[in-house]
Amino acid sequence: MSVPVIAGLGTAQPPTASQDELWEGFFSRHFSGTTRSLAQRIFANSGVTRRQAAVNPLLEDVSDWPTERRMRRYQVEALPLGKEAVGRALTAAGLSAGDIGLFVVCSCTGYATPGLDILLARDLGMAADTQRMFIGHMGCYAALPGLGAASDFVTARGRPALLLCAELTSLHIQPSSARVDTQQIVSHALFSDAAVAAVVVPGGPGYAVREVTAVTDTSTADHMTWDVTDAGFRMGLSPKVPQVLSRHVRGLVDDLLARHGVASSEVDGWAVHPGGPRILNVVERELALPPQGLAASRATLDEHGNCSSPTVLLILDRLGRATPAARRIVMLAFGPGLTLYAALLDRQD
Numbered sequence: 188m189s190v191p192v193i194a195g196l197g198t199a200q201p202p203t204a205s206q207d208e209l210w211e212g213f214f215s216r217h218f219s220g221t222t223r224s225l226a227q228r229i230f231a232n233s234g235v236t237r238r239q240a241a242v243n244p245l246l247e248d249v250s251d252w253p254t255e256r257r258m259r260r261y262q263v264e265a266l267p268l269g270k271e272a273v274g275r276a277l278t279a280a281g282l283s284a285g286d287i288g289l290f291v292v293c294s295c296t297g298y299a300t301p302g303l304d305i306l307l308a309r310d311l312g313m314a315a316d317t318q319r320m321f322i323g324h325m326g327c328y329a330a331l332p333g334l335g336a337a338s339d340f341v342t343a344r345g346r347p348a349l350l351l352c353a354e355l356t357s358l359h360i361q362p363s364s365a366r367v368d369t370q371q372i373v374s375h376a377l378f379s380d381a382a383v384a385a386v387v388v389p390g391g392p393g394y395a396v397r398e399v400t401a402v403t404d405t406s407t408a409d410h411m412t413w414d415v416t417d418a419g420f421r422m423g424l425s426p427k428v429p430q431v432l433s434r435h436v437r438g439l440v441d442d443l444l445a446r447h448g449v450a451s452s453e454v455d456g457w458a459v460h461p462g463g464p465r466i467l468n469v470v471e472r473e474l475a476l477p478p479q480g481l482a483a484s485r486a487t488l489d490e491h492g493n494c495s496s497p498t499v500l501l502i503l504d505r506l507g508r509a510t511p512a513a514r515r516i517v518m519l520a521f522g523p524g525l526t527l528y529a530a531l532l533d534r535q536d
């Protein structure tokens with residue numbers, strides 16, 4: 188039975204804006220009074236220097252748009268971004284769209300029917316018998332169950348699969364007239380747009396997917412929410428999230444590594460979803476990682492912000508392009524549930 192291997196990654200990002208530009212040019216006027224000074228501190232301490240936005244608030248203010256208008260714009264912006272990421276991933280893997288047996292798309296920032304999976308399959312020339320799966324509303328951890336589904340398909344069918352994570356969080360800036368709380372300010376300070384695609388094949392060179400695993404603490408289901416409102420999707424992010432992660436992340440990782448006879452010291456690449464600086468600090472402490480253990484995750488947060496589901500794949504891409512490239516990687520991502528997902532990868536030449 189062939190081991191599923193990530194044979195190609197492709198990334199695509201809209202234009203960049205600096206965090207300072209976004210604050211001075213838009214968000215400083217979005218908040219007022221004592222809330223403004225609080226927001227300024229949160230933006231300054233976000234760990235983000237630059238972010239990408241398909242709909243840049245410096246050029247176009249969507250904060251008062253109704254959800255219907257935001258969803259129409261989602262299709263306009265997400266389709267070319269997804270196509271670019273998929274094209275790069277297929278080229279890196281040396282495959283064509285017609286070779287793909289399963290196409291998995293993850294996105295929680297927009298909905299349409301027919302969706303990205305159908306429209307991209309059509310535009311890229313995928314075969315009529317290509318199976319499709321759309322994963323929505325899993326948020327920041329969706330890439331890992333998506334990778335798990337793609338890997339399982341490759342193992343069972345012996346055919347290539349394609350995963351695409353595409354998010355346009357810039358479409359969901361909330362109106363300044365809405366109830367403003369710290370959770371909303373944090374989301375405005377962190378989130379960004381991106382698309383990343385990964386081609387998974389049976390065997391060969393690349394990153395072998397050894398296992399994808401998860402744990403969910405349903406007693407904390409209200410700690411992370413993503414509500415559909417008349418003015419886009421509204422993020423709820425409890426400050427208690429790091430505490431929940433601190434209770435579960437060590438056990439999740441230790442159990443994963445133990446099943447494969449791997450010690451933590453043998454992992455030379457950590458792709459940890461940067462939900463924010465506090466999240467990374469908690470993971471670093473609980474896993475007793477070396478000082479540079481989360482350097483790739485922090486650099487991704489700094490340069491790209493939190494792009495929701497594509498972010499952990501951006502970190503994987505960074506680790507794979509490093510000199511030398513990471514040989515053994517643990518991927519970690521977190522989201523609603525409260526859910527923690529982990530994956531173990533080994534590089535094969």
